[in-house]
Each structure stands twice: as structure tokens, then as C-alpha cells.
Amino acid sequence: MLRWIKKLIKKLKFKTPPMDTLRDKVYKEEVKISPNKGGKIQPKFIVLHHSAGPFKGTVSYIMKKSSRVSYHYVIDPSSGDLIQMVWDSRRAWHAGKSKWNGRSGLNSCSVGISFSGDTNKRDVADYEIDSCAKKCIYLMDKFHLGIDSIVTHQMISPGRKNDCSEDTYNKVIDRIKILENTSPSVNI
Numbered sequence: 001m002l003r004w005i006k007k008l009i010k011k012l013k014f015k016t017p018p019m020d021t022l023r024d025k026v027y028k029e030e031v032k033i034s035p036n037k038g039g040k041i042q043p044k045f046i047v048l049h050h051s052a053g054p055f056k057g058t059v060s061y062i063m064k065k066s067s068r069v070s071y072h073y074v075i076d077p078s079s080g081d082l083i084q085m086v087w088d089s090r091r092a093w094h095a096g097k098s099k100w101n102g103r104s105g106l107n108s109c110s111v112g113i114s115f116s117g118d119t120n121k122r123d124v125a126d127y128e129i130d131s132c133a134k135k136c137i138y139l140m141d142k143f144h145l146g147i148d149s150i151v152t153h154q155m156i157s158p159g160r161k162n163d164c165s166e167d168t169y170n171k172v173i174d175r176i177k178i179l180e181n182t183s184p185s186v187n188i
């Protein structure tokens with residue numbers, strides 16, 4: 001019994017490594033380009049989502065032309081690894097009716113990153129937060145965006161969408177600040 005419990009603890013520890021061990025972790029990326037995409041965009045925002053459905057189902061749904069939806073990136077909840085489904089400078093179909101900072105229809109100016117499942121109902125693992133934060137930093141550097149350009153679907157489509165959870169969003173923002181070496185609680 002004790003051995004079994006020890007084994008379980010070891011497994012759980014492996015599944016949720018503490019955040020400070022993740023700083024240098026690099027997540028794998030696979031490219032699977034979806035047919036659901038449009039023309040060129042110049043991203044001004046990063047929109048965080050959750051897919052509600054499971055990871056594999058989400059990816060295969062996005063690969064179907066008939067679904068008419070896509071994210072630029074989907075994060076694997078078992079590892080934090082990413083699947084890129086639309087190139088960063090092409091339009092993906094993730095935001096729908098949306099408005100932020102005087103702009104509407106954010107598909108024309110944003111990159112969409114999605115967690116799997118329902119982030120309001122499940123705990124998002126540290127490595128998922130870390131992976132998302134690192135991808136945001138990459139995109140912020142690439143497109144010269146500030147941290148305030150990161151929003152959730154909920155923020156840009158209020159009343160219509162509830163993804164991703166506020167808690168998940170706050171953790172991603174805090175993680176970016178830590179990775180960029182500024183204090184998460186101080187605004188400079």
C-alpha cells in the first residue's frame with residue numbers, strides 16, 4: 001500500500017513539476033496546417049482560449065474544413081507541447097464577433113492560442129501555463145507587442161464567451177512577468 005502511494009506521489013510530481021524547474025524548458029512544436037484560414041494579418045493582439053473539448057478531438061475538428069474554426073496554436077494538456085495549425089501571419093478563425101480597444105473582428109489582427117478542455121472546470125498545469133507564456137513572449141518579440149496586448153476570448157466577446165478562465169489568464173500574465181524578470185506584483 002505504502003509503495004503504491006509513493007509511486008502515485010512520484011507520478012503526480014512528474015505530472016506537475018514545480019514552476020521554477022520549468023524556466024529553461026523548451027516545448028516541442030508540431031505543425032499541422034488547418035484548411036480554415038484566411039489572408040495575411042499583422043497581429044496586434046494575442047487571444048487566449050480554451051477549446052472546451054479534449055485535445056485530440058480539438059485538433060481533428062480544426063483539421064476539418066467543415067468546422068470553419070481554427071486557432072494558431074493548441075496546447076497539449078499532457079505535456080505543454082504545441083501544435084501550430086495556422087501560420088502566425090495568416091488569419092485564423094477563432095475570435096468571431098469580438099471587440100477590443102476600438103477594433104472589432106479580432107481575427108484580422110490577432111493570434112489565437114488555445115488550452116484544451118474547460119479551464120473554468122479544470123486546473124491548468126504549470127507546464128501548460130509556462131508553455132503558453134513562452135509562446136506569448138515569442139509572439140510579443142516577433143510582432144512588437146506589449147503585455148497588455150494579451151487578452152482572453154471572454155474579454156473581447158463578453159457575455160458570449162467564457163474562455164479562457166480569469167485564473168488561467170492571470171497565471172499566464174504572471175508567468176510572462178517572471179520569465180521576463182520583472183516582479184509580478186509591481187507595475188513599472
Ligand SMILES: [Zn+2]
Nearest residue numbers: 049050153163
Ligand atoms: Zn474561444
